[in-house]
Amino acid sequence: MTSVAASQRLGLRPMVVAVALLFVAALASIVTGAADLPVRGVMLEMVGWLPFVDVDSGFTQLQQDVLWQLRVPRVVIGALVGAALSVAGAAYQGVFRNPLADPYLLGVAAGAGLGATLAIITGLATTLVLPGSAFAGALVAVLVTYGLAKLGGSGRTTATLVLAGVAVASFFTALQTYVQQTSSDTVREVFAWILGRLGTFGWSEVGLVVPFVFISSVVILAHRRHLDVLSVGEGEAAALGLDVGRVRILVVLAATLATAAAVAVAGLIGFVGIIVPHAIRLMTGASYRAILPLSLVGGAAFLVFADIAARTIVSPAELPIGVITAFVGAPFFAVILARTRTAG
Amino acid sequence: MKRSLALVLLTFALVAAACSGETADPASPSGAPSTAGSEAAGATTATGASSESSDSTTTSTASTETTSPETTTTASQAPATSVASTTTTSAPDDESTETTTTTTLTGSDEFPVTVISDAGPTTIEAPPVRIAALSATHVEMLYALGAGDRIVAVDLFSNFPEDAAAKAQLDAFNLNVEEVIATDPDLVVLSFDPVGALEALESLGIPTLLLGTATTIESAYLQMAVLGSATGLETESEALVKAVSEGIAEVVAATGDAGQGLAYYHESDPFTFYTPTSLSFIGQIYGLFGMENIADAAPDAAGQTFPQLTPEYIVDSDPTIIFSTDPSGDVSVYTDRVGWGSMSAVTSGAVAFLDADIASRWGPRLVDLVAAIAEAIQANAG
Numbered sequence: 001m002t003s004v005a006a007s008q009r010l011g012l013r014p015m016v017v018a019v020a021l022l023f024v025a026a027l028a029s030i031v032t033g034a035a036d037l038p039v040r041g042v043m044l045e046m047v048g049w050l051p052f053v054d055v056d057s058g059f060t061q062l063q064q065d066v067l068w069q070l071r072v073p074r075v076v077i078g079a080l081v082g083a084a085l086s087v088a089g090a091a092y093q094g095v096f097r098n099p100l101a102d103p104y105l106l107g108v109a110a111g112a113g114l115g116a117t118l119a120i121i122t123g124l125a126t127t128l129v130l131p132g133s134a135f136a137g138a139l140v141a142v143l144v145t146y147g148l149a150k151l152g153g154s155g156r157t158t159a160t161l162v163l164a165g166v167a168v169a170s171f172f173t174a175l176q177t178y179v180q181q182t183s184s185d186t187v188r189e190v191f192a193w194i195l196g197r198l199g200t201f202g203w204s205e206v207g208l209v210v211p212f213v214f215i216s217s218v219v220i221l222a223h224r225r226h227l228d229v230l231s232v233g234e235g236e237a238a239a240l241g242l243d244v245g246r247v248r249i250l251v252v253l254a255a256t257l258a259t260a261a262a263v264a265v266a267g268l269i270g271f272v273g274i275i276v277p278h279a280i281r282l283m284t285g286a287s288y289r290a291i292l293p294l295s296l297v298g299g300a301a302f303l304v305f306a307d308i309a310a311r312t313i314v315s316p317a318e319l320p321i322g323v324i325t326a327f328v329g330a331p332f333f334a335v336i337l338a339r340t341r342t343a344g
Numbered sequence: 345m346k347r348s349l350a351l352v353l354l355t356f357a358l359v360a361a362a363c364s365g366e367t368a369d370p371a372s373p374s375g376a377p378s379t380a381g382s383e384a385a386g387a388t389t390a391t392g393a394s395s396e397s398s399d400s401t402t403t404s405t406a407s408t409e410t411t412s413p414e415t416t417t418t419a420s421q422a423p424a425t426s427v428a429s430t431t432t433t434s435a436p437d438d439e440s441t442e443t444t445t446t447t448t449l450t451g452s453d454e455f456p457v458t459v460i461s462d463a464g465p466t467t468i469e470a471p472p473v474r475i476a477a478l479s480a481t482h483v484e485m486l487y488a489l490g491a492g493d494r495i496v497a498v499d500l501f502s503n504f505p506e507d508a509a510a511k512a513q514l515d516a517f518n519l520n521v522e523e524v525i526a527t528d529p530d531l532v533v534l535s536f537d538p539v540g541a542l543e544a545l546e547s548l549g550i551p552t553l554l555l556g557t558a559t560t561i562e563s564a565y566l567q568m569a570v571l572g573s574a575t576g577l578e579t580e581s582e583a584l585v586k587a588v589s590e591g592i593a594e595v596v597a598a599t600g601d602a603g604q605g606l607a608y609y610h611e612s613d614p615f616t617f618y619t620p621t622s623l624s625f626i627g628q629i630y631g632l633f634g635m636e637n638i639a640d641a642a643p644d645a646a647g648q649t650f651p652q653l654t655p656e657y658i659v660d661s662d663p664t665i666i667f668s669t670d671p672s673g674d675v676s677v678y679t680d681r682v683g684w685g686s687m688s689a690v691t692s693g694a695v696a697f698l699d700a701d702i703a704s705r706w707g708p709r710l711v712d713l714v715a716a717i718a719e720a721i722q723a724n725a726g
Contacts, residue, residue: 034643034653035660061686062662069683070656189615202682311654318616318652 014284018297022079025304029075032308035066042067069202076206077265078307078321079300082272084213084262086299087292088255089273090280091220094227094288095251097234100162102274103259107168109270111141112263114176117190121183131208135260137172142256144168205265212261217296219254223247227288269303269322275329276302282337302329459574463542463554471576472531472551476524478516479535482555483508484707485568486533488584489577497527504701504709521545531574558625558706559649565589567706584708591711595718596632603633603721609663609689610637612704614670614677617653624649625706629714630667633721638663655683662688665724667717669700696720 030046031039037059044057045067059067085103092101092108103109115137119130148164180190226247230237238244262269276299277291284290306324313319456469476497477483483502486495492507499516502508514523516534521544524532532545532552545552553574558564565585572581608630610620619639620627627637627649638661645651666689670677678690689695702713 034657037660062659065683065686066656066660070659073682204682318654 014280014290014294015297018294018301022297022301022304025301025308026075026079029078029304029308030067030071032312033066033071034311035063035071037063037067037071073202073206074307075304077209078304080206080209080213081262081266081269082276082303082306083217083296083300084209084258085269085272086276086295086302087217087220088258088262090277090288090291090295091223091227091251091255091258092273093277094230094291095248095255096161097231098161099278100274101165103255103263104169104270104273105162106165107141107145107172108138108256108259109263109268110169110172110176112138112260113268114141114172114179115260116264117176117179120190121179121186123186131212131261131264134264135257138256138260138263139253141168141172142252146252209261209265212257216254216258216261219250220258221292221296223251224288224292227251227292231286231288266321269325271322271325271329272299272303275325275333279333454576454578457573457576459553459570461553461570462556463537463552466546466551466553466574468531468551468574470530472529472574474528474530475575476514476527476529476532477502478514478519478524478533479555480504480508480701481558481705481707482533482535482567482571484705484709485571485584486575488708489568489572489575489580491571491575491577494575496529497524501701525550533571560625561589561592561628561706561710564625564706564710568708588708588710592632592714595711595714599633599718599721601634602725603630603635603718606633606635606665606721606724607638607661607663608635608665608667609639609658609661610667610703612669612700617655617658618650619653619658620650621645621648623647626703629710630717632714633717635721659683659687664694665689665720666695667703667720668695668697669703670697671700673697694720694724696723 031037031042041057041059041063044055045059045064047053048055048057057064088108089102092103092106093099095101096106112134115133115135116130118137119133145161145165145168148167149161152160152164180187183190226237226242229240229242230244230247234244259273277295280291280294280298284294303321303325306328307321309328310319310321310324313324455471456467458465458467460466473494474496475486475491475494477486477495478497478499480499480502483492483495483498484504486492487505487508492505495508495511497512497514498508500513501516502511502513512527514520514527516536517538519534519537519539519541521539521541524541524545525548529550532541532550534542534552534554536556537554542552542554551574553570555567555570558567565588568585568588569578569581572578572584610626610630612618612620612626619642620637621639622628622631622637627639630637638658639645639651639653641661642651642653642657645653666678666687668677675690675693675695678684678687678695684690696716696719698713698716702709702716
């Protein structure tokens with residue numbers, strides 16, 4: 001691909017498409033649900049929510065609660081979690097210069113899972129302790145992974161990092177399973193949480209995730225040019241005057257924070273952090289200036305769509321959303337991969 | 345290199361130690377009361393998968409019993425036969441029934457006996473005196489029959505009567521056959537068998553009964569009768585079935601039609617909202633009062649016993665009464681739950697808390713469950 005084409009692709013068009021997708025997904029999600037809310041009423045409620053507009057949707061208090069307390073927060077949480085996981089995945093891929101890096105492969109999610117399980121089991125799973133505990137677990141996991149990879153020789157080989165991540169993920173998953181099995185009182189709650197769910201959220205969870213996702217997204221996006229420089233190689237980046245160590249620490253911390261917030265609130269939802277950035281990379285090119293913001297919006301749209309599927313496929317039951325992200329994500333990824341191959 | 349490896353290992357060991365320390369703490373706030381909840385929920389999950397098969401085995405049991413050469417127990421005859429014995433009338437709560445044990449062994453001339461459980465016919469050579477009863481419901485049944493002191497092992501959730509918890513406890517959800525054998529049982533009772541324990545135990549010559557989650561009230565009575573035959577306590581089991589069925593009928597009759605058409609939601613799973621319909625065992629209990637289950641009308645739930653509902657469906661259905669097994673027993677569970685506050689059952693305080701154990705077992709304490717439901721109906725009517 002030529003640099004002219006690449007710079008054109010960095011333009012506004014993909015971003016407009018992504019935002020439009022997110023908007024459509026959110027709207028579709030808001031009118032879909034087990035409770036039989038009339039679409040017209042939902043739309044009127046939405047319009048009425050806009051400032052300076054006052055319309056009567058004819059909804060009862062109960063219907064308003066269903067819409068505003070149960071359905072809308074779920075859509076918002078889905079978007080936030082999708083955005084957090086995707087942008088974290090893209091950031092890890094950039095900072096470790098490894099296309100396979102993602103919150104799952106690096107053991108970060110497993111670490112967050114262990115932290116959250118400990119919080120649930122000790123009964124301390126308050127709104128603040130749960131993400132804090134998940135973050136601590138995630139941080140330990142990513143540090144151990146990175147440490148192991150360095151210790152295993154040249155940290156530059158992609159295989160070492162992935163192997164270390166696999167080992168750490170297995171270890172933390174084993175610990176987490178052990179912890180959850182030793183406490184039969186809460187095993188159900190932990191299971192329900194692990195499978196990934198968006199079902200029982202209110203605005204307090206939204207308020208909990210927003211600051212984490214906001215801070216980490218800002219930090220990651222601020223480093224998008226640095227990640228581009230880093231992609232040419234660590235030595236080269238350092239020669240160009242980049243403080244590789246500082247960038248790496250900041251971005252890893254931010255990505256880990258985003259992952260931990262997502263895992264704490266929605267459980268383990270796989271495949272988003274690797275699918276979304278790669279799909280975007282295949283469509284727009286390799287610059288993190290495009291990949292990072294598009295991952296943020298595209299990841300949000302992807303997870304909201306996945307949640308609609310999770311709610312409707314086996315209705316009235318809900319599939320764990322992680323099943324959808326993998327089930328839809330893998331073939332989608334394969335198609336994009338095949339198309340780029342034949343096109344290129 | 346070596347030193348850092350050692351450091352990593354040390355970290356892992358510390359983490360592991362920290363975990364086991366934290367989880368072994370029995371005094372954690374969510375301790376004892378929710379144990380029952382997990383069993384209820386566990387049973388629920390099992391039901392979803394196995395209810396249909398156990399339903400069909402129960403039916404076939406009833407029809408093939410006549411082929412058995414020796415003493416067999418039939419489902420239909422048990423509740424119908426009126427027995428003069430009054431020794432075990434108030435079986436569920438009366439622990440003095442254990443005194444009848446002495447009389448039971450006199451029935452030993454009826455052995456060997458063949459009983460039919462969900463696993464097919466099982467021949468028992470002599471009255472069992474060391475029973476591994478690995479399900480809380482069947483432990484309760486055996487105690488009610490007066491065979492409590494013959495139980496040598498129970499499962500982790502067996503907490504009633506209190507004596508039961510003092511027996512050797514095995515984990516029926518992850519059953520280790522060797523641990524079962526170590527208790528030297530001459531009869532094993534399972535309520536489900538995910539690991540193939542039944543086959544293993546039978547191959548070792550240990551008679552094993554599989555009595556799955558009851559799908560109907562009749563099948564619960566059948567299980568009492570099967571346990572009665574298997575232990576040589578037939579008279580007692582007939583009396584027990586009579587006591588339970590009459591106890592239930594009495595409460596239902598006293599309630600009249602106060603529950604007729606009352607819309608209810610039964611919450612046994614506050615995490616993923618798997619909810620019993622009228623077709624489930626507990627749904628049939630509510631059905632005795634003519635109540636209406638909101639889960640029946642859930643989209644695509646027709647014919648299911650435990651469909652998963654979404655909170656928004658439940659809130660939108662706006663049932664008149666909520667039955668909850670939440671251990672807190674406090675309505676704030678619902679007033680505080682996001683989006684649930686304006687449901688009429690919550691605003692009017694029509695939330696009835698049931699004991700999670702009683703509401704999830706199909707044993708002698710069914711009478712207590714029916715009474716608790718009746719009480720909630722009366723409170724709502726008044």
